[in-house]
């Protein structure tokens with residue numbers, strides 16, 4: 001089956017078409033009444049008969065786009081808009097194994113860090129292999145609104161950024177800024193550019209409260225004080241040179257480490273960051289900063305020693321490395337559909353624990369010889385998984401900062417555990433609100449019990465059944481539900497999937513290429 005918008009060549013398709021006609025009919029009737037018109041008066045405006053209007057309102061009349069346009073004009077109301085402007089939904093016919101191979105795309109989290117980091121560079125930054133995802137577009141909207149030039153090349157994946165001498169912070173696109181938490185990584189670069197500035201509050205997925213205090217603590221030694229008032233951060237900076245003491249992060253968080261790196265990069269002298277995250281996006285950021293001339297010792301460890309330079313002015317090209325969370329998503333798609341599938345260019349450094357747990361659960365897989373990503377650093381491999389009888393692991397599955405099991409990969413274990421025989425305890429100590437979304441798997445027949453907001457007990461194996469589910473308002477749980485639908489025989493509907501585009505590029509198309517039956521549709 002191909003990826004289509006509105007198929008009409010099946011009984012199903014025809015039924016949907018007639019339901020759409022009924023809905024348009026009632027829109028016409030409501031708009032006509034709203035305008036205080038009788039059917040006869042509307043018919044006169046359109047040069048047609050009253051009986052034709054009656055048929056339209058009952059959903060019994062085929063409508064051409066031309067007639068819809070005239071109806072809209074006569075009723076002074078846009079009855080339909082062309083193009084997919086409403087929420088996106090998926091119709092998934094599950095139970096089909098996938099096959100072939102799929103290539104992992106570059107990571108969202110490194111992309112957003114590098115976009116913020118480009119603010120440090122007076123020269124031209126070209127980022128290659130950037131994922132075309134909504135999260136990237138949001139940061140780009142913000143960057144452009146303050147005067148940064150950001151131009152995609154013809155391939156649509158290489159992005160060149162040039163930052164002007166003066167940024168127009170007053171013109172910031174507050175709406176785009178509020179829709180991404182990553183905007184918080186503007187603080188590190190901006191503290192070198194202005195003595196006072198305002199930034200709209202950071203948003204993101206609905207994962208419960210996510211503290212920003214560690215960022216404030218990490219940036220204070222660079223002279224930054226931030227007060228949160230009326231939906232904005234009000235920042236004041238008193239430059240004091242390189243922090244006298246090591247910056248000890250109170251949490252080994254990814255973006256907080258990145259913020260400290262961004263602040264240290266243009267700070268004259270040496271900054272030591274302890275309890276730093278050494279996760280994939282931090283490594284990408286370090287490699288980019290090195291290209292700009294910043295000296296960094298300790299890449300891949302929890303102590304980073306940064307030799308900053310007040311002026312960073314270099315024309316650089318950097319290729320963002322592959323996304324471990326996307327790799328885990330694609331592996332999970334293969335596992336839950338009992339497929340033989342190769343996930344190419346998987347960043348194996350950042351999947352080792354996940355694979356070890358999966359091996360423990362009985363997953364059979366092969367690894368190709370390793371090779372390097374285009375950043376010259378990250379180790380990649382092709383992972384071929386085979387249909388396997390899975391069983392629950394003996395111990396609970398829980399995430400840890402790198403090199404532990406990736407926090408963003410944890411949700412995928414819920415759907416994998418549902419496929420395995422036995423009880424698996426999944427402990428998401430990190431987010432207050434992410435595990436809750438996993439209980440949506442029960443809608444598809446899984447036995448998933450929420451023990452408390454952080455722990456779910458999954459009893460498998462599941463006899464999946466199809467269902468209609470509204471997408472949870474969180475990126476990874478949303479994809480988890482989609483993948484369960486691929487496993488469930490019958491036709492499922494996943495509503496309001498737009499959140500998935502925040503972090504995945506062409507996910508449905510790529511699953512379809514591997515044999516998944518997914519249709520995208522809009523109301």
Ligand SMILES: CC(=O)N[C@H]1[C@@H](OP(=O)(O)OP(=O)(O)OC[C@H]2O[C@@H](n3ccc(=O)[nH]c3=O)[C@H](O)[C@@H]2O)O[C@H](CO)[C@@H](O)[C@@H]1O
Pocket residue numbers: 108109110112181182209210211250251252253254255256281401407408430431
């Ligand atoms: C743009 C980006 O890169 N986003 C990632 C980044 O978000 P980000 O760096 O913003 O993560 P947060 O700061 O929200 O941290 C995630 C959660 O972990 C807790 N925490 C974290 C580290 C620690 O040592 N102790 C601790 O308690 C925090 O309090 C928070 O509840 O890291 C998260 C955790 O890897 C990932 O889910 C996000 O995808």
Ligand SMILES: C=C(OP(=O)(O)O)C(=O)O
Pocket residue numbers: 181182204205207408475476503
């Ligand atoms: C939580 C995530 O990201 P963000 O920090 O962008 O919300 C994620 O990628 O799953």
